[in-house]
Amino acid sequence: MSKNEARFGTLAVHAGQQPDPTTGAVMPPIYQTSTYAQSAPGEHQGHEYARVTNPTRDALEGNLAALEGAREAIAFSSGVAATDAVLRSLRPGDHVVASNDLYGGTYRLMREVLGPFGIQSDFIDMADPDRVEAVFRPETKLLWLETPTNPLLRVVDIAELSRRAKARGITVAVDNTFATPYLQRPLELGADLVVHSTTKYLGGHSDVIGGVVCTNNESWNEKLRFLIKSAGAVPGPMDCFLLLRGTKTLHLRMQRHCENAGRIADYLEAHPAVGRVYYPGLASHPGHELAARQMSGFGGMVSFQLSDPSMQAALKLLSGTRVFLLAESLGGVESLINHPATMTHASIPKDERIAAGLEDNLIRLSVGVEDCDDLLEDLEQVLASPTRRKGYGT
Numbered sequence: 001m002s003k004n005e006a007r008f009g010t011l012a013v014h015a016g017q018q019p020d021p022t023t024g025a026v027m028p029p030i031y032q033t034s035t036y037a038q039s040a041p042g043e044h045q046g047h048e049y050a051r052v053t054n055p056t057r058d059a060l061e062g063n064l065a066a067l068e069g070a071r072e073a074i075a076f077s078s079g080v081a082a083t084d085a086v087l088r089s090l091r092p093g094d095h096v097v098a099s100n101d102l103y104g105g106t107y108r109l110m111r112e113v114l115g116p117f118g119i120q121s122d123f124i125d126m127a128d129p130d131r132v133e134a135v136f137r138p139e140t141k142l143l144w145l146e147t148p149t150n151p152l153l154r155v156v157d158i159a160e161l162s163r164r165a166k167a168r169g170i171t172v173a174v175d176n177t178f179a180t181p182y183l184q185r186p187l188e189l190g191a192d193l194v195v196h197s198t199t200k201y202l203g204g205h206s207d208v209i210g211g212v213v214c215t216n217n218e219s220w221n222e223k224l225r226f227l228i229k230s231a232g233a234v235p236g237p238m239d240c241f242l243l244l245r246g247t248k249t250l251h252l253r254m255q256r257h258c259e260n261a262g263r264i265a266d267y268l269e270a271h272p273a274v275g276r277v278y279y280p281g282l283a284s285h286p287g288h289e290l291a292a293r294q295m296s297g298f299g300g301m302v303s304f305q306l307s308d309p310s311m312q313a314a315l316k317l318l319s320g321t322r323v324f325l326l327a328e329s330l331g332g333v334e335s336l337i338n339h340p341a342t343m344t345h346a347s348i349p350k351d352e353r354i355a356a357g358l359e360d361n362l363i364r365l366s367v368g369v370e371d372c373d374d375l376l377e378d379l380e381q382v383l384a385s386p387t388r389r390k391g392y393g394t
Ligand code: P1T
Pocket: 078, 079, 080, 081, 103, 105, 106, 146, 150, 175, 177, 178, 196, 197, 198, 199, 209, 210, 211, 328, 329, 330, 344
């Protein structure tokens, strides 16, 4: 059996990596070099200049491609750099259809950075595939899906929307950051491109920023490799090394993230101070059945609103937790709490944000891998009487 036919956990640990041929080092070395010696112009051992290739990056790309079941993975210096590379394939007049619930930075990139270059984008609710299809125009070149969405955890039907988009020659890209390839494999469902912020679950330890695009399509592979060489959003070798260390435990961490998040969602749903809970694993979630079909677990992200509709009540709670750290980002081993309206999604104009259902009192949890009873006790103390942050252990 070749390593690429192995199961997920084995691929996570081994894919893309060989013991170093010169020393036997089990981990790929951090090739901290910007350039490579040539014996004559153009004669080299496979690498010329580190903006183009680096062996540590090659190992990471081999690993990520195997996890997504892709032929190719192109690693970038951040998730937004990976998104930007996909969007740069568009030309003035082209049109993108994206979800109206998505990472605020993706919205900002599409609207504020690419909009002035003539790229048009529509942000819509993706729950009904007929509604999505109604927005397609002859100029539509890209369908951008995020599922589950950030931060409302809506579930989008990748297979159905890919089928409809591809019938019109529209490229389908799925931001798989929230689900990870352990829980969801968009290429197998018909998507052309899978994008990740590897900063999140793939890295898993809140110590690196990175991104990746995975594809089976050779012309996209060539296009993206040309772009990264020409525009330069490459990850450094140390970052690639840290990401490779992270992916080795992805399957283990995701199991615990899912287990903890499921318990927390159940707890919040039963709590009298909580108004609404968003978690695809809850039977009450409108996308629950689709999530159960499309994913092999429901993930580690939970959002909720208090019964008290005021933003003040939410802000008070956000600064009262002791184990959950108030911070942007997600997907690390530590639990985080976030206020999308003023933090991760502040770049979306308020009227559009509210129309999309992202209200001022929404709270987002990135549930970590700590002992769940400690997380539940933390929520219990803060829901009982939101207080000022004291720090864990005080
Ligand atoms: O931060 P960066 O690695 O550039 O990734 C951007 C990005 C892309 N896609 C999704 C779904 C994301 O959630 C993000 C980044 N998100 C946060 C920082 C956040 O707290 O939601």
